[in-house]
Structure formats: C-alpha cells, structure tokens
Amino acid sequence: YFEARDAPGSNLRREFEMMQALQRKGVPYAASIWWLPEWMLADPNMKPRSEHRRRVGIGKWEELLESVGSYLLYAKKRYGAEPDLFSFNEANIGVYVLFDPEEHREAIKSFGAHFRRLGLKTKMLLADATGPDGTYTYALPAANDAEALQYCGAVAFHSWGGTTPERYRLWGEVAEWLNLPLLVAEAGVDAQAHRERRYDSFHYGLREVKQYQDLLEHARPQGIIYWEYTSDYGLARVSREGGQEVVEPTSRFHFMRHWANLTPRNSDNLSAETSHHQVRVTAFRGAEGFTVHIANLGPARELVLEGLPAASYRQVVTSATEGFVEKSRVEASPQATRLALPGRALITLTTVR
Template sequence: MKEQYLSNRLFRAALFLFSICCCLFTSNAYSQAEVEPWGNIRGIRHKGQLYGFESSIRVISEDGRNVYATAKERQQPKYKRSGKSQIVSTRIDSLYFTEAVTDVSGGKVKVVVQADARKDMTVKGVFFCISLPNEEYQYSRVELSGVKNDSLKEAAPEFSNTYLNVRAKSIQFTASKRKLKVSFDQPEMVIVRREPTRGLELYIPVALAEIKSGAKLSKSFTIKTWGEIDEQPISMAINASQQGRIFEGLGGNFRLQNPKTDPQVIDYSLKNLRVAYGRVEMPWRLWQPEKDMDPTAAAREGKLNPAVLKAMQMGKRLDSAGMPVILSAWFPPQWAALGKLNMRPTPEGIWGNQLDPASMDAIYKSITDYILYVKEKYGFEYKMFSFNESDLGINVRATPEEHRDFIKGLGAYMASKGLKTKMLLGDNSDATTYKFIYPALNDPTARPYIGAVSFHSWRGWDTEILQKWADAANQLNVPLIVGEGSIDAAAWNYPDIFQEQTYALEEINLYTRILAICQPITILQWQLTADYSPLIGGGIFGNNEPLHPGQRFWNLKQLANTPKNVYALPITVNGAGVSAAVLGDNSKGVYVLHLVNNGSTRKVTLTGLPVNVKELRYYITTTRLNMKEEKAVEIKNGIAKFKLPAVSYVTLISK
C-alpha cells in the first residue's frame, strides 16, 4: 500500500514536471514567428532576437500593372492560434487563401499556403513574397542548392529588376550579421528582384498564368533565420532637472456596446487597475431622436432610452471613482445631419455625415441639455466633449474649418449656460491627420473653449508625427490626451491576436514611446469593456474560459501602477531595441521608469537619478511573468545596474 502511494506521488510529480516543460516549450514556441493577423510574417525570433523580414501574398495582374497584396486593413482576414501554428484565412479577388505558419525549432518555421479559386482567372502570377530589410541585406550573398542544369528552361515570367529566376531546392541570403534560408521538399521556382526602395525581394510562385475555377493551389516550404544576437549593454541617462508635463495615469474608454459581457470586464478593470481618466459615449441620436422634442422633459418623466440611462450611469460611476470624464458622441440624430445617416462607409469610401448648418443652434442646445441634465440628475459635470474621429467621419464628419467653428460655437453656448465643460481639439482617428486641428489651433478666438488636444493611436507612430501632437499641446498650453489607445483598429475582426505576445509587446512599446515623446496627461485604453478586451474568457469573442487577465492586462496594470501625478523627464538611451520613458516628481522624490525590451537579454547601466534615491522596485511582465516583483535594484554612487530580460516590459519605481 505504501509502495503504491509513493508510486502515485512520483507519477503525479512527473506529470506536473512534464506539464511545466510543455508550458515552457509552448511559450518559447509562441515567441518565434511573428505573424500579423492579415498573414504577413514580419520576422522570426530566436532567444529574443527578432530576425526581421516582411512576407506577403501577392496576386499580379496579367499585364503586370496591378499588384494586390495582403496588408493591414486591405482585406477582411481571420486569425487563430492552434498549438504551435498561426493560421490566417483571407481573400484576394476570387482566391480564398489559408496560410499556416508553424514553429518548428529555434529560428525555423514551416509555411503552408493554400488557395481555392472561385472563378477562372488569368494572372501573371500568385506569389508568396519575402522582402528583406535593405539595411541588413543590401550587400548579401545569394546561394542556391539543388539547381538542375535545365532549370532555366522552366523559368517563370520575367519582371523588371530580376537578376535570378531559377528552380532550386533551397535559396539562402547571407549578410554580414544575418542569414535567411528558404527550403523546399523538391526543387521549386524562385525569383529574386532588387527593388530600388525596398531592396531584395524573393518571389515564390504559387500559381502562374491561367487559374481555373475550382483549382486547389498549394505551396509549402520552411524559412530559417539566424545570425548575431545583439547583447550589447545599454546605457541610459535621466535628466531629472528638466521636468515636463504631468501624467495623471492610465485611463480607459467605457463605451457600452455588449450588455452581456461588458459589466464583468468593467468591474474587473475598475477593481484591479488604478484608472485615472474615463471616456464615455453620449448616445446622441437616442437622447433626442426628433428635433422638436424636449429631451430633458422626457428624461425627467422617466422616458430615457435604456442605452442613454446606462451611459449616464457609467459616467457617474467613473466620476464617483474620482476620475475626470470625457463625453464623446458617435452617431448624430437624423435631424442634425446632412443626408441619410451613413452607418457604414458609402461605396465611394466616405464615412459619416456632416452636420446640418441650418440646425446648428438646435445642435448646440441638444448637446448642452444632455450635459446639464446629467449635472442636475447625477451631480457631476463632464470634463470635456468631442465628436469621435470627426476628421474621418466616425460618425460625424467635419472639415478642419467646420471643426474649428464647432469648437467656438458649442464652447460659447455651453459657457453661456454656466458649464465648465471644454472641447477636445481633434480627437482624431489617427496621429497622421494632425493638419485637421490647425485651423482651430491657430485661431485665438477658439482657444478659450479648448480643454485638451486629443488623438487616437491607431496609426502614425513615427517620432516626427507624434511630436506634432506634443507641439500642439505646448502651443496652447493645455494637456494632451490619447483618446483611444491601442494599435489595430480592425483587431475585433480577429480577436485571437489579443492573446499573442506580438500584439501585447507592440501595444506597450507604443505607449512607452508616447509617454516619452508626447508627454500626455493620460492614455485612454480602447477599451476597458468587452470590446478589444484585455481580459480573456467570460464568453467574450466566443471564449468560454473563466474570465482572467492576459499579458495585455498585466501590461496595463504595470503601467497603471505609476504613482499619481508625476511629470515627464527626458531620458537618453544609448543602444538599439529598447524603448524608455521616465516620469517623476522632484518635490516628492518619486520616480518611475518604463522600459520595453524588444530584443534579447541586455545589461543596463542607468545614471541621472538624484542622490537621495537609493533603490528601485523592479516589476516585469512577459508571456510567463505577470507584473512579478523581482529583487530591488540598488543604486550606488548614483549608478544603477540591472538586466532587461528578452522581450519584456520592466517598470522601476523608486522606494
């Protein structure tokens, strides 16, 4: 009996160790191929080092003039993870593709591309393409294996700038610090071109010339990358004497869209995150559906639309938690718009509706009545108002001049009614559309009504573009707000991507860069509801696991752990692959560093903190570590030395 008991214990222990090994293996495997949800591979990681390239599927027209390629927001793809495989389904014209990218071993993946043709087509070719970064592969050597003597007789169609068109069993590009090899089970056609701007490109034909309806196309191969791993030490220097704009903390969007699944995410987020700012919806077209009605009287009589009531109560909940609350309107009522309401873009690609100039006084009154009723009923006043993404038309569309005039018109009307609510300048769909704010930015008569400058972080991440938003806030001497924070506005179409390390790391890396460059007062996560949820399970997106936090949530929690009301401080980073932002308050002796390591493990030497700071608490989030507090970092003679583990988000907070 005792021997049987020991045997069972050993079996359970072995099973436990085996499960841990499986988890570790799976975690490592997940970190290899970085696959975008539209199918493009952007590189393969090994020991944290990303060996970058960009793949795509391209369909080239018969005359060669038109190229249709997989890319962000070009198709309507579906993405899923299955063990070590990432699978993307998408469509170009009448070709329905399935691409599976499977991690094989360190630095090596297997790619299988399949396509079903739904009609007859004549094309120059369907290709899987690999673009090699010019800065690394410009002077690389190309090596072939398994080339037959007669392979040139079976060449694929010629392209301009082609210098290799041959059938081979493998092709390898060898640069000074990188290597990339594509291998086939048997010799296949490969074409190498040199693009003037993009550099070397490898074309692997999936199909050429005529494709018959019902045809089943398929191509499989492996991609292997290897080379030097950048483990060079990083040095960082803080300038604590140059205190910038205040950061009040992480914020969140709370636009209610999913009655069944929103409450659990909101409750969990507000319980487990320090949320410093909130943004809610004004369901305008439900507040006053008819121009000649009195929405305030209807509300007082208990005739509020349930969606309006819940939106107001959401704002009250955030206010009661001590947050400033931003009010944003999406859809206008029909009476306030020009033309029939566009709930979706027109065939010409035009979003939203312009406001009816003849109804502008009624529009000002309708919005102001909403804010006044909330103040009367719930005892708080919204900090600011905006139309969501009016530069694009989601769903009120305005010209830059109309945006300026509306800020002045509504701003003056609200002030005349005794409200302190200000207007958001911008609240743009992306950072790239910064010119939209210039008419109002440069109009002194608009200035009294602007409470903050706002943009959404879906696109436009170049330092030069982000700096323009910081400059605008500085010019007006008002806060900068990231009204919607995240990285892919279409991600709700392929929600499995939210659980990938690739998405989580890119999102927090962007936030760190925004903190350093833009110095916002807050970044409002889109969203802290079931829509784009940072939580997993709970029936959201069809996942019925128990509700629990994913890597993105732990990233947000670590960012939200920033002490209240600290100021941006400059930091210089000597070394590649690490993003850094520093916040502090010299009067309180409080400092926090947010560091994102996009590569392999690095040693860091930090200088510049005041001499009275002796120790830094160390928190880390990775695929396996959830804001884990590690051993504190000691500071000796003003110098701190520590490690940044591979592919990690680290926060250091002064004790």
C-alpha cells in the same frame, strides 16, 4: 425628454451612472458624439448607420446644440455629473460625423458659447483627430482663432497606426504653443485588430508597450486613454466553466498594470536615452520618488543604468511567462546600476517607500 427615457437598466441610465461614478472619483472625462439621429443629418435615411463621413443637415444646428445642451444639463442636475471635455469623435475622417478643419473651428465656437450660456463647465476638445501622422494640421484653424480657442480645454489625437518621432513631437508642440494639456484620447496600435481578436496575443501587447514608450517620449501627453476597457480590445479573456463566468487576465492586462498602477500621479516625465534600439526607457519623478519603465523588446541582456538616484527600488516584471511578478529589490548605486533584463519583457523599478 431624458427623464422619460432614463429607465433602470437602459443604456441611457448606464451612461449617466458611469459619468456619476467618474465624477465622484475625481476622474477627468470627456463626452464624445459618434452618431447623430438620422433626422439631424444632411442625408437622412439614405445610408447605413455604420457609414462614415455623415454631415450635419442644413438648418439643424440649433436643434443639435439644444439636444446636447439639454443632455448635459440633465446629467448635471440629476446625477451631479459634468464632463470636463466634449468632442465629435474623429471628425477629421468622419467616424461618424465629418467636419473639415474650418467646420471643426466653427463647431467649437458654437458648442463652446452654448455651454457657457447654460452655465456648464464643459470645454471643447481640440482636434480629437485620428491617426497621429500629420493630422496636427486639423487643429490649426481653431488654434489660430482666439474666439474658438477660449472654449478649448485640451488638445487630443488618437494613436492608431502610429507615426514617426518627429510627427509625434508636432502634436506636443501644438499643445505647448497653446498652453493646453495634450491627451491621447484613444491609445491603440491597430484599429482593425478587434476583428477575429487579433489583439489577443503577447506580441500585440509588446507593440502596445512600444507605442506607449513612443508617445511618452516624443508626444509628451499629460494623459493617455487606452482603447478600450471592453470586449473590443479586452485585456482579459472571459469564458464559462460549469455555468460560472471565468475571467483570465492576459499579459496585456499586466502590461497595463505597469503603466496604470506604478506610474505616479501628477509626476514629471523625465528625459531618458538608450544605446540599443530594442531597449526603451521611460522615467518619471513623483512626490514620493522615481519610477522607471524598461521595455526589452528583444532577447535577454544586461542593462547598465546611469543617472538613477541611489536608493532601493521595487522591481516588477511582466514577460511571456510571468505577469506583474515582484522580483528581488534593486539597489541603485550613484555611478551605474547593472540589471539583468529578461527577454521580451517590461520591467518597472519604483522607489521603495
């Protein structure tokens, strides 16, 4: 089936090639179902494809398992690609397949056992729920079932809409209780901001920065996946001039460079506190030193940093007028380090190596 449809230039071919590229780079990745074929649904051809809360049809489960399993086996054998994790996207609200918490538990059992029989390493993503506000309960029926839990490889939620520090912490506590990694499988502020490109502003970028700080401080995930590196929430503007495509990075692109390029891989997220609600600090310790992300969400001010190990630090700044600009190095003292913060900016310090 898949070999006959795996044609050059097809969406299917592009999917497999992306999986292969991620696999070769050693990047962990998840495969998620959004839509099912109409014939697999309980109400086939009765609603538009964009309709939420569709359910798997009675008697269709075996065919669903066979379909997903054969897809993954083909990807493994033909492309050497094998997803680390598998889920149904936002099944707690049905985007676009709906499972209640108990059905989610049973789906984990069914798919997990099927993948194991096929010799696939792919584990199930527990919850993959949206948004973060109180939805940790969606994971609990599966979390309390030993049979389901053996098939789970990580816990995940989507951050749309955000929540309070206390409710972010509940997600972290569930993952710690189960001894599983926590993933923010979609990081985003406003799920409707793709309409009329409302995301395309410096102000929206600052909201994203603040949310990253909240997630890292309170939920304590092991991974955050930005939604998304495509035109829906694009970090760059694309236009045409003289018949040529022109790509213009935005401040949001540069903010993302701070997180992606300057945060050490496999580092520890350290405890950090501030005395001003408009200044947020996130610190990491890696094998080669320290990284400190400082978000100043208000006007320019002086910051006194205490506890920063004495060393020379590279300083990178993104603001409304500068994008990922290298500034003069900061020499940290053992007692306190004074730093002038530009207004409405993200400042990152990294140990000079």
